[in-house]
Amino acid sequence: MFYSIKNPAERRYVIRMWIMAALCVLFSLVAALVFRLSHPHNVVAYLVGVLPALPIIGALVYTGIYLAEETDEFQRNLLVQSLLGGTGGILAVITAWGYLEDFARAPHLDLIWVYPLFWLFAGISYVLVRARYR
Amino acid sequence: MKNRLRVLRAERDWSQADLAHRLEVSRQSVNAIETGKFDPSLPLAFKLARLFETTIEAIFSDEN
Numbered sequence: 001m002f003y004s005i006k007n008p009a010e011r012r013y014v015i016r017m018w019i020m021a022a023l024c025v026l027f028s029l030v031a032a033l034v035f036r037l038s039h040p041h042n043v044v045a046y047l048v049g050v051l052p053a054l055p056i057i058g059a060l061v062y063t064g065i066y067l068a069e070e071t072d073e074f075q076r077n078l079l080v081q082s083l084l085g086g087t088g089g090i091l092a093v094i095t096a097w098g099y100l101e102d103f104a105r106a107p108h109l110d111l112i113w114v115y116p117l118f119w120l121f122a123g124i125s126y127v128l129v130r131a132r133y134r
Numbered sequence: 135m136k137n138r139l140r141v142l143r144a145e146r147d148w149s150q151a152d153l154a155h156r157l158e159v160s161r162q163s164v165n166a167i168e169t170g171k172f173d174p175s176l177p178l179a180f181k182l183a184r185l186f187e188t189t190i191e192a193i194f195s196d197e198n
Binding site for chain 1: 158159160162163165166167169171172174175178
């Protein structure tokens, strides 16, 4: 599966992202199980609660490492523009939603959605940026 | 930026994929440079010049 990706930097990136995704699922299950069985408090609750976020932070770090490792400057440029689109998109939506929650009593948006929404906007940006170079 | 990549490539009967392989970049990169939608960095421009045994100015032109 991974061997079909010819670009070594891209192959490493995809493998690392899959590992981080698997760890995120595993850590989420562990955290849920710990909270259900032992009801931790104080520092332990914070440590266990933050566990699923660690692979997500790892994925962001690996994205930065990929940008440093990618030797194809055009591909690097595509990803940078997509990430900027993703960052701008999520900042705009979260800010607008914050005001909607405050003034218009819009339903509360859990912060846990920020990360997947960031990648959703980055993905949309990638498609748009890619189309510009066709 | 205008360039003569398509002509230089055609003279050698290279496809975009051939050139991309020689430059160690993706075919999409070659296409973006060739169509003038992406300007290569100075190191990549030098690499292209060396590959075609010419100067950067003979490949790229900043005239509209």
